[in-house]
Amino acid sequence: MRFLSCLRDHNLPLVGLAAWFCLVGSMITIRLLDRIRDAERGTRIAWVFLSGAAAGATIWCTHFIAMIAYQPGVEVAYEPRLTGLSLLLAILGSAAALHVATRRWRPSAALGGALFGTAVTVMHYIGMQAFVAHGMVRWSQGDVVASGLFAVALGALAFDRAQGRGRFSGHWWATALMVASIVLLHFTGMSAMTIVPFAPAVGHVGSSTATIVMAIAVAGVGTLVVGTGLATYILDAQARADTRRRLTELLEGNVDGMVIVQDDVVTAANAAFTALVGTDAAVLGQPLTRWIADLAAARPDRLAQLTLTAADGEIPIEVAVRVDRRRATPQTVYSIRDLRARIAQERRIAHLARNDSLTGLPNRTSFLEWMARQTGPDSPHRAVALLSIDLDRFKEVNDMHGHAAGDQLLTRIAGRMQAALLPNEFVARLGGDEFVAAMPVAEPDDAVTLIDRLRDAITAPVLLEQEGVEASCGMSIGVALWPRDADELSTLINNADLAMYRAKGSIASDACFYEEEMDETVRLRRRMVKELRAAIELGELSLHWQVQESVGSGEITGYEALLRWTRTNGDSVSPAVFIPLAEQSGLILAIGEWVLRTACATAAAWPVPHRIAVNLSPVQLGHVDLPRLVQQVLLETGLSPARLELEITETAMITDPVRTIHVLRQLKAIGVSIAMDDFGTGYSSLSTLRSFPFDKIKLDRSFMAELNGGPQSAAIIRAVLALGESLDIPVLAEGVETPDQLDFLREQKCDEAQGFLLGRPGPLPARAVESARLAG
Incomplete structure (x- = not known):
């Protein structure tokens, strides 16, 4: 009843103003509570201070406006120091409560709310001490305690619900509980106070216009403080919304x-x-x-x-x-x-790194790893057979049907080889038409079963889809056994290759097992190449000259420069042995340049300007710098281009006829002569003569050697001489060794001859020197 009678003693419009202020301030305080919880570490103190000022001002203004609204019927006044102290305690207490409530441990919200209720209670009763009335003030201790309990309990519940989840949680429930705590504290606390006037009350001081103005002024100042906090919160909320928007854009853009x-x-x-x-x-x-x-x-x-x-x-x-x-x-x-x-993608890259991209078979890397495991120290096998496989006639498929058809053929053959394998067997493609296969064996003949299966897979015809025709390949297989033939993997692979090359050159069999003699032959060839390379530096190479004469008059028409190799110990190496080695090893370029330069320099010093003939290797003829080299040598040695005759074979023109003819035309432009050597032994003599205007035809020595063996050789010689006469190309017959051969050539009106009958090759053209001495 005292609570209700106390309510009647208040100016209701001012009570409404206090209630509105309490509601708005409570809403702002609850939202600032969330902001403090989410604040960065560097800004937390600032937000606690701002929120404490807003909450403290809300409480104090609500209390002060409600105090002004109270009309006890006696003259009242307010002690300024205690009034200011109550405001300070409200702000500090609210800040402390908010700080505690936003800590990270679980009961901090309720504890902060209880602290908030305590601060409100302390502020209220210190403010009441500042309330000075003209009369005696009596307090009801029970109502005072009840008011404090209301404030503490509802404050704790309000802060807890502000941070809670589920039903009866959220900002509105927390705001309502905070308003309830403040309202119940004030009116319960006011009902605990009874004022006994000292003298008859004169008017109602609380209802005066000045009191109302003061209440409005307090509300205005409080509104300014709370509005500042609200504006700061709104601006921060906008900034946080922009940050969230940018964060969303950043997240969605990723x-x-x-x-x-x-x-x-x-x-x-x-x-x-x-x-x-x-x-x-x-x-x-x-x-x-x-x-x-x-x-x-x-x-x-x-x-x-x-x-x-x-x-x-x-x-x-x-x-x-x-x-x-x-x-x-x-x-x-x-x-x-x-x-x-x-x-x-990583799996695909790993697959490509270990498998052939065309056929899907394991590649060289996988092959080496597999062989390393099978032939390593921990190998469980007694022996392993390595098969080096090369496809025969594969180039013909590429040339006739194109590379796409060749790829299709390789793919189909690779699939068949893979399907022909048994467990513990392995096949890989090393590149081009080169394959390898391997299998553990107990006896060498066990590898024959794999060879038979691979033969069936390789040699079976393949239908080319694009061409609509069948194509097939042969095979050459070389077999080497670990550890019988080699205990190192690199040596084993080399030995299998040697056996494969032997099988490729064999007519009787397409498979060959490694034998030690193969390795000995290879080592011999390698040693000879090394010695030939040193022979250039040691000056073991020399030129011998063989005379060329006119068949009709017997006059010397020129000399052919022939290369000889004599070791320092006096042993001679046949050109038929070392020239092919030089061509295979690439040394022929350096040797050919030495021959050309030496021959030109020697001939330039002769007293009689005879023509010289120098042989060109197919490797030299395929070199793009040959015309420039010939011109440079002629300039350096001073030899006239008309005295130089370069001899080429038909074989040299078969590989790339267009390119070869272009090089020959460049040489002709310099002024040198071009002779076709070994005519009649090539593949297309007549087409070669038609494609390029040679200056001389050299008839191969094999026709002269067979001249007495039957009428066919004589008929061929007559045909060649008639062909040369028809094309207006001089013909020189090689290999003239008997007077009968020379008489036959004279009868057939051959232009020139060369052979042992006319003069054996020697280091100096003796007849040319003697002819020059007699002429002098």
Whole structure:
């Protein structure tokens, strides 16, 4: 009843003003409570101070306006120091309560609310001490205690509900409870006070116009303070909204899944993550461990490869973590990358690194690794057979049907070879038409079974889809056995290759087992190449000259320069042996240049200007700098281009006829002569003569050697001489060794001759020197 009678003693319009102020201030305080909780560490104190000022001003203004609204019927006044102290305590108490309520441990909200209720109670009763009335003031201790309990209990409940979840939680419930705590404190506390006037009351001081004006002024100042806090909150909310918008744009602009976790639940996630998990269920508010069970393995200092459980199954992912500790409640940002495409690409790259891109067979790397395991110290096998395989006639398929058909043929053959393998057998493509196969064996003949299966796979015809025709290849296989033929892998591979080359050159068999004599032959050839390279530097090479004469007059028409190799110990090496080695090893370029330069320099010093003939290797003829080299040598030695005759064979023109003819025309432009050597032994003599205007035809010595063996050789010689006469090209017959051969050539009106009958090759053209001496 005292509570209701106390309410009647108040100016209701001012009570309404106090209530409105209490409601607005409480709303602002509850929202500032959330802002303090989310504040960064550096700004937390500033927000606590601002929120404490706003909350304290709200409480104090509500209390002071309500005090002004109280009309006890006696003259009242307000002691300024205690009034100011009550305001200061309200602000400090509110700030302390807000600081405690926003700590990270669980009961902090209720404890901060209780502290808030205590601060409100202290502020109220200190303010009441500043209330000076013309009369005796009596207090009801029970109502005083009740008012304090109301403030503490409802304050604790208000702060707890502001940070709680579930039913009866949220800003509106917290605001209502905070308003209730302040209202109940004030009116219960006011009802606890009874004033006994000292003298008859004169008027109602509380209802005067000055009192109302003062209440409005207090409300205005309080509104200014609270409005400042509200404006700051609104501006900060706008800034935070802009930050969230930019964060959303940043998250959505990332192709990887981006998730922000706070208090162990997802607070933000982009569309990429939602698409990755593949579920229509809400992601926000859910723990990230719902999809990534082993999330604890992710650390900020390293990338973690984990597994994400999506709607359509498990997905391998890579997780990067960054922790933002600037806030009171730290945020963890997870970047989640789908690894399926990368893993597939890595698998493809690994496959390409270990397998042939065309046929899919293992490549050289895989082959070496497999062989290393089979022939290593821990090998369980007694012996391993290595098969080096080369396809025969494959180049013909490429030339006739194109490279696409060749690729199709290789792919089909590779598939057949793979299908022909048994367990523990291996096949790989090393490149081009080169393959290798291997198998553990107990006896050498065990490899024959694999050879037979591979022969069937390789030699069976293949239908070329684009051409609509069948194509087939042969094979040459060389077999080397570990450890019988070699205990090192590189040596084993080399020995298998040697056996394969022997099989390729064999007519009787397409498979050959390695024999030690093969290696001896190869070593001999390699040693001879090394000695030939040293022979150039040691001056063991020399030129011998063989005379060329006119058949009709017997006059000397020129000399052919012939290369000889005499070792320092006096042994001679046949040109038929070392010239092919020089061509295979590439030494022929250096040797050919030496021959050309030496021959030109020697001939330039002769007293009689005879013509000289120098042989060109097909390797030299294929070199683009040959015309420039010839011109440079002629300039350096001073030999007239008309005295130089370069001899080439038909074989040299077969490889690249267009290129060869272009080089020959450049040589002709210099002024040198071009002779076709060994005519009649090539593949297309007549077409060669038609394609280029040679200056001389040299008939091969084999026709002269067979002249007495039957009429066919004589007929061929007559035909060649008639051909030369028809084309107006002089013909020189090589290999003239008997007077009968020379008489036959004279009868057939051959132009020139060369052979042992006319003069054996020697280091100096003796007849040319003697002729010059007699002429002098």
